[in-house]
Amino acid sequence: MRLFIKSVLFFALPIILIGLTLEILLRQIPNDYTFKRDGLYKHADSMQVLFLGSSHAFYGINPTYTHLKSFNAGYISQSLKYDAEILNRYIDNLKELKYVAVPISYFTLFTNLESGSEAWRSKNYTIYYKFHTSNKITDYSEILGSKFDINLKRFLSYYISAHSAITCSELGWGTSYQSKNSRDLEETGLEAAKRHTVKNLSDKDNVAIYNENIAMLDKIITLAKKKDVKVVFYTPPAYISYIQKLNDEQLTKTISTIEKLTEKHNNTIYLNFLKDSSFIKSDFYDADHLNEIGAEKFTKMLDSIIVNDPKTY
Amino acid sequence: MLFNSISFAIFLPIVFVLYWFVFGKNLKMQNRLLLVSSYFFYACWDYRFLFLLIFSTLLDYFTGIKMYEAKSTKMKKWWFWLSVCVNLGFLGVFKYFNFFAASFSDALLLLGFKANPAVLNIVLPVGISFYTFHGLSYVVDIYKDRIKPERNFVDYSVFVSFFPLLVAGPIERATHLLPQIRQQREFNYPKMVDGLRQILWGLFKKVVIADNCAYYANMIFNHSSDYSGSTLALGALFFTFQIYGDFSGYSDIALGTARLFGMELLRNFAFPYFSRDIAEFWRRWHISLSTWFRDYLYIPLGGSKGGMWKKVRNTFIIFIVSGFWHGANWTFIVWGALNALFILPLIIFNKNRNNLEIVAKGKQLPTLKEFLSILLTFSLTTLAWIVFRSENMGHAYNYISGIFSRSLFTIPEILPIKTIVLVCLFIVIEWLGREHQYAIENIDVKVPKFGRWAFYYAIVACIVYYAGAEQQFIYFQF
Numbered sequence: 045m046r047l048f049i050k051s052v053l054f055f056a057l058p059i060i061l062i063g064l065t066l067e068i069l070l071r072q073i074p075n076d077y078t079f080k081r082d083g084l085y086k087h088a089d090s091m092q093v094l095f096l097g098s099s100h101a102f103y104g105i106n107p108t109y110t111h112l113k114s115f116n117a118g119y120i121s122q123s124l125k126y127d128a129e130i131l132n133r134y135i136d137n138l139k140e141l142k143y144v145a146v147p148i149s150y151f152t153l154f155t156n157l158e159s160g161s162e163a164w165r166s167k168n169y170t171i172y173y174k175f176h177t178s179n180k181i182t183d184y185s186e187i188l189g190s191k192f193d194i195n196l197k198r199f200l201s202y203y204i205s206a207h208s209a210i211t212c213s214e215l216g217w218g219t220s221y222q223s224k225n226s227r228d229l230e231e232t233g234l235e236a237a238k239r240h241t242v243k244n245l246s247d248k249d250n251v252a253i254y255n256e257n258i259a260m261l262d263k264i265i266t267l268a269k270k271k272d273v274k275v276v277f278y279t280p281p282a283y284i285s286y287i288q289k290l291n292d293e294q295l296t297k298t299i300s301t302i303e304k305l306t307e308k309h310n311n312t313i314y315l316n317f318l319k320d321s322s323f324i325k326s327d328f329y330d331a332d333h334l335n336e337i338g339a340e341k342f343t344k345m346l347d348s349i350i351v352n353d354p355k356t357y
Numbered sequence: 358m359l360f361n362s363i364s365f366a367i368f369l370p371i372v373f374v375l376y377w378f379v380f381g382k383n384l385k386m387q388n389r390l391l392l393v394s395s396y397f398f399y400a401c402w403d404y405r406f407l408f409l410l411i412f413s414t415l416l417d418y419f420t421g422i423k424m425y426e427a428k429s430t431k432m433k434k435w436w437f438w439l440s441v442c443v444n445l446g447f448l449g450v451f452k453y454f455n456f457f458a459a460s461f462s463d464a465l466l467l468l469g470f471k472a473n474p475a476v477l478n479i480v481l482p483v484g485i486s487f488y489t490f491h492g493l494s495y496v497v498d499i500y501k502d503r504i505k506p507e508r509n510f511v512d513y514s515v516f517v518s519f520f521p522l523l524v525a526g527p528i529e530r531a532t533h534l535l536p537q538i539r540q541q542r543e544f545n546y547p548k549m550v551d552g553l554r555q556i557l558w559g560l561f562k563k564v565v566i567a568d569n570c571a572y573y574a575n576m577i578f579n580h581s582s583d584y585s586g587s588t589l590a591l592g593a594l595f596f597t598f599q600i601y602g603d604f605s606g607y608s609d610i611a612l613g614t615a616r617l618f619g620m621e622l623l624r625n626f627a628f629p630y631f632s633r634d635i636a637e638f639w640r641r642w643h644i645s646l647s648t649w650f651r652d653y654l655y656i657p658l659g660g661s662k663g664g665m666w667k668k669v670r671n672t673f674i675i676f677i678v679s680g681f682w683h684g685a686n687w688t689f690i691v692w693g694a695l696n697a698l699f700i701l702p703l704i705i706f707n708k709n710r711n712n713l714e715i716v717a718k719g720k721q722l723p724t725l726k727e728f729l730s731i732l733l734t735f736s737l738t739t740l741a742w743i744v745f746r747s748e749n750m751g752h753a754y755n756y757i758s759g760i761f762s763r764s765l766f767t768i769p770e771i772l773p774i775k776t777i778v779l780v781c782l783f784i785v786i787e788w789l790g791r792e793h794q795y796a797i798e799n800i801d802v803k804v805p806k807f808g809r810w811a812f813y814y815a816i817v818a819c820i821v822y823y824a825g826a827e828q829q830f831i832y833f834q835f
Contacts, residue, residue: 045377045378045381045544045546047546048544048546048549048550051550052553055810055813058814059814059817181363181364181367182363188363191824192821192822192823192824193822
């Protein structure tokens with residue numbers, strides 16, 4: 045029996061050592077999550093507006109153009125659960141906070157990070173933000189949480205080629221979606237609408253996700269109310285090729301849900317920019333993401349409304 | 358808890374250490390530990406269905422004893438049918454209710470009546486087909502006076518619920534597994550190493566071969582109308598290796614895991630894709646299910662006795678039932694019927710037991726005749742897998758018609774060289790190890806320690822490289 049245990053340990057030792065080394069080294073690589081986490085502390089004393097949300101906020105809101113001091117804590121596929129977690133974690137430190145802005149996109153109420161194709165990103169919230177909301181072991185490790193080739197590429201890119209993994213500005217705006225690299229708007233409109241449309245809204249799992257998201261919105265509103273902070277919900281602009289392919293039922297349910305919610309809570313407003321005609325082809329990176337030109341335009345537009353402290357749009 | 362998950366990688370060593378180091382000298386405690394860990398393993402899927410498993414176990418345990426103690430044949434029969442009806446009833450409700458309701462409604466529609474079938478919104482309890490068959494074989498064996506009932510409830514429950522075989526087999530027999538559960542197990546170093554080696558090989562088959570092939574098979578099958586005949590043919594080949602890597606990989610992990618606890622499970626696969634005819638294929642593919650149907654359905658129906666017509670009828674019955682066992686879909690039934698059709702000439706000309714030994718035994722390569730026979734059998738099997746994999750019969754028909762078009766002779770739109778090389782390498786390893794229980798079983802005899810460990814590390818590296826999102830095992834749905 046002892047011989048067996050000895051042999052197994054001897055065989056496993058190099059694998060465990062390599063694994064541990066890789067895990068430690070991967071965690072040392074600065075990334076967008078650590079950058080945003082640190083940014084939330086760094087700008088805590090002056091931050092007046094906190095932008096949360098998914099890639100629509102990450103690429104669409106550039107805090108450089110706001111009158112009030114703001115920070116973009118949104119990120120790719122960040123669902124409402126993580127928005128609520130971020131707010132819950134940092135709101136006590138944000139003494140000057142006046143507004144929290146949360147995008148309510150076509151898919152926001154019907155998806156979560158854990159059940160989508162980007163589920164592997166959930167590990168970043170447990171490892172770097174230290175949110176212990178996941179019960180998956182793989183969410184607590186870099187090497188177990190994503191594919192080996194992806195980790196290897198990250199490792200080589202940082203340690204060998206000395207490339208930075210940071211893709212956002214000082215204030216958290218995503219800098220990768222530039223107009224010079226814009227994608228085909230027709231094609232991406234079709235693809236994104238298909239990807240964002242839920243097959244059956246009354247399906248048990250989808251209903252559970254919807255209810256969970258409503259609970260998260262309530263949590264955000266309650267947290268904000270306690271600190272006398274206003275919550276600005278908004279639907280970001282999208283290109284016509286995307287809008288035309290959306291499912292009416294899903295879109296109507298999204299809008300009516302958020303409208304009802306804002307009617308119920310006096311510290312909230314809802315702004316719908318989805319079909320805003322001032323956004324033209326050259327503002328988009330793809331059919332549902334703004335590029336740097338669109339982000340500037342949209343941020344200024346949102347900022348002017350926030351500054352005027354509106355009750356309705 | 359999947360075999361290829363981190364949770365299982367933590368669960369298994371804990372149970373192993375407790376089993377040998379804490380309860381090593383106490384058989385009763387070892388069996389209790391196996392039962393508790395098996396129930397924990399099952400509850401990780403869905404704890405609600407654990408009650409169904411326990412109920413099914415209790416039912417067969419008590420009906421087994423009642424049958425044995427029955428004072429009249431009538432009473433014995435009564436207990437027997439109670440068990441059979443309840444077991445099949447559960448299977449019927451959970452697995453087939455919606456299928457029958459929809460098929461009945463379709464049939465009425467053909468006659469001009471419109472009906473809205475009642476649909477049960479229920480989840481299929483994982484492993485129900487497997488543990489129901491375990492229980493059924495036990496009850497039938499007692500009814501036929503082949504075995505005596507097990508009086509120790511823990512031992513019987515371990516027979517039904519032993520975690521390596523609980524969710525996807527092999528489908529065990531009481532005559533094979535129960536004596537092993539009752540008997541004191543000794544720690545055997547070579548067997549433990551062999552168990553780990555088989556687990557490693559099973560993981561390789563699943564993570565490297567099956568999951569890689571699954572990626573392309575899914576892509577091609579899900580958008581089959583977009584692809585050329587050659588791509589569709591390639592997609593069918595990918596699925597052929599996916600299902601083999603997936604299910605035989607699972608079986609290897611199950612057998613290896615059971616060996617770590619001193620138990621030998623029934624062999625489930627014996628290099629089926631090297632078969633020279635369909636009859637041989639079915640002696641080598643999902644062996645525990647084929648033999649179950651042979652012993653509990655084919656032989657009671659009369660088997661090969663009673664003339665050609667009866668033989669053909671019985672063959673069709675077991676293949677169609679076998680197809681239906683896989684799931685409530687016409688594709689599975691047609692897949693079963695196709696296999697029956699393929700085997701028919703061998704039955705009629707009494708050639709179904711021609712190839713009992715593994716091909717080219719003791720030789721490096723097969724003869725040309727053997728090679729062509731393997732190729733023909735493999736092609737027929739692949740054709741049947743297309744039906745098995747398709748969403749419905751319309752999809753299967755379009756897929757097969759798509760293959761047999763002019764575009765069959767064009768370069769496929771999807772040509773993943775890395776995956777094809779991996780599959781070829783896998784075939785070579787399987788060919789070299791075809792005379793053993795599993796391909797790399799004999800490596801410790803043939804290769805010195807340094808080379809052996811280097812080979813194991815290479816397999817581990819491949820598994821780590823390709824491991825990603827845990828993929829479900831195909832047979833968990835059955």
